[in-house]
Every structure is written in C-alpha cells, then in structure tokens.
Amino acid sequence: ETGVTQTPRHLVMGMTNKKSLKCEQHLGHNAMYWYKQSAKKPLELMFVYSLEERVENNSVPSRFSPECPNSSHLFLHLHTLQPEDSALYLCASSQDHSFLNTGELFFGEGSRLTVL
Amino acid sequence: GENVEQHPSTLSVQEGDSAVIKCTYSDSASNYFPWYKQELGKGPQLIIDIRSNVGEKKDQRIAVTLNKTAKHFSLHITETQPEDSAVYFCAAGNNNDMRFGAGTRLTVKP
Secondary structure, three states: OOOEEEEOOEEEEOOOOEEEEEEEEOOOOOEEEEEEEOOOOOOEEEEEEEOOEEEEEOOOOOOEEEEEEEOOEEEEEEEOOOHHHOEEEEEEEEOOOOOOOOOOOEEOOOEEEEEO | OOOEEEEOOEEEEEOOOOEEEEEEEOOOOOOEEEEEEEOOOOOOEEEEEEEOOOOEEEEOOEEEEEEOOOOEEEEEEOOOOHHHOEEEEEEEEEOOEEEEOOOEEEEEEO
16 A cells, blocks of 8 residues: 555546545654645645644635644545646655655645546 | 746656756755656655755766755756656755745656
8 A cells, every 4th residue: 555545536526516635644654735736837835734733824725625633634625616726636744844854755646636 | 935946847868868957946045955756647756855965966877966056956867768757846945845846847768
C-alpha cells in the first residue's frame, strides 16, 4: 500500500454540488497538506495541518473547507465550486511541519477535479 | 515572500544526452532546495535536495548545484534514459514556507 492514498482519483461535479476529497497517510507523519496543481503553474499550497491543528490557510476561498480528524486523515470539503477550481488536488504529508528539519514531502497521486 | 522561476518549461533530449533545468529564487533567507519528479498520473516524488551549506550534491546520474550569491540552482541529469521523462519541479524553502517552480516537462527520445 502506498504511503499517501487519495480518493477519489477523479471527480466531476456541478457548481451546486457538495463533495469531499479524502486523504490517508500510513507513514506516521505529523503534518499533512493540501496543494492545488493547475497546468503550467506552480504548486499552490492551500492548507497545512500539524498534529491535527490547522497552521496555515493561504487565502483559500471558503468554498474549500478542510478537516483533519486525526493525524492520519485529511479531508477537503467542496461546496459551490467554480469552473476555475478544476485542477489536480494533491495531498502530502511530512514528518513534521518544518522544512528546515527534513523537508521531504510525500505526495499522494492526486484527485482530478472537474467542475462543470 | 519567496518567488521561484524555473526554465525551460519544456525540454527534449536524445537518450544518452544530458539535461539541465535551472531555477532562480528571490528570498535570500531560503536555505532548502528540493527537486521533485512527477510521472504521468502520479504525485511528485523527491529525487534530490540540497541545503545552503553546500554548493553541489550528486546521486548517481543526477546532481544539483547551488549558487547562493546569484540565487540560482540547477538540476543536471546525465546519460538520460526514457524513464527520466517526467515533469520536474524545483522548490525553495525556509523554515515553514516552501514555494515551487512551475515545472519542466522533460522528454527523453529513444
């Protein structure tokens, strides 16, 4: 089983739908992240959780709502999205939330979201 | 905040040739510089990283160089193979902030 697992791999939703993305890490890490990946653009950090507490929210619209019930699971709840929100959403984990110490992010394979 | 520029956006080389990808960063406080490889349908995976206390690091066919004065760092892949074809991302980080470049799509032609 891979270290970071994301479901679903593909999701198509209308602008009025409510859906959720799920991420699970089996690495015993303390920090988890949501990134947005759009074509030909840098990875955009959305949210950071460290020991189940949100430590960073990079001005993400409220139509994206994260949830971290424990250190192994991370959700991204989606509500009334726009077509421009279509992208690949990547979950990642790291040992600690400190790039100075270890730095390595372990990514899942992503959830490809299409908003119609 | 940090801003990372990556060039080129696409790169095509013949199998066996070398490939070089370059990145520049803006924040002089950045001291951690990883490179990630993303294969089709997969998430990015760390392939090599360098910290600001060294100027060069090598791991088999891949190497990274860092010039802190000029604020640029580069990825070098020698003896390229078709399986090196992927998108490569550089990043620059300090403490709890890390920014990525926009990526380079490398194609190695057999």
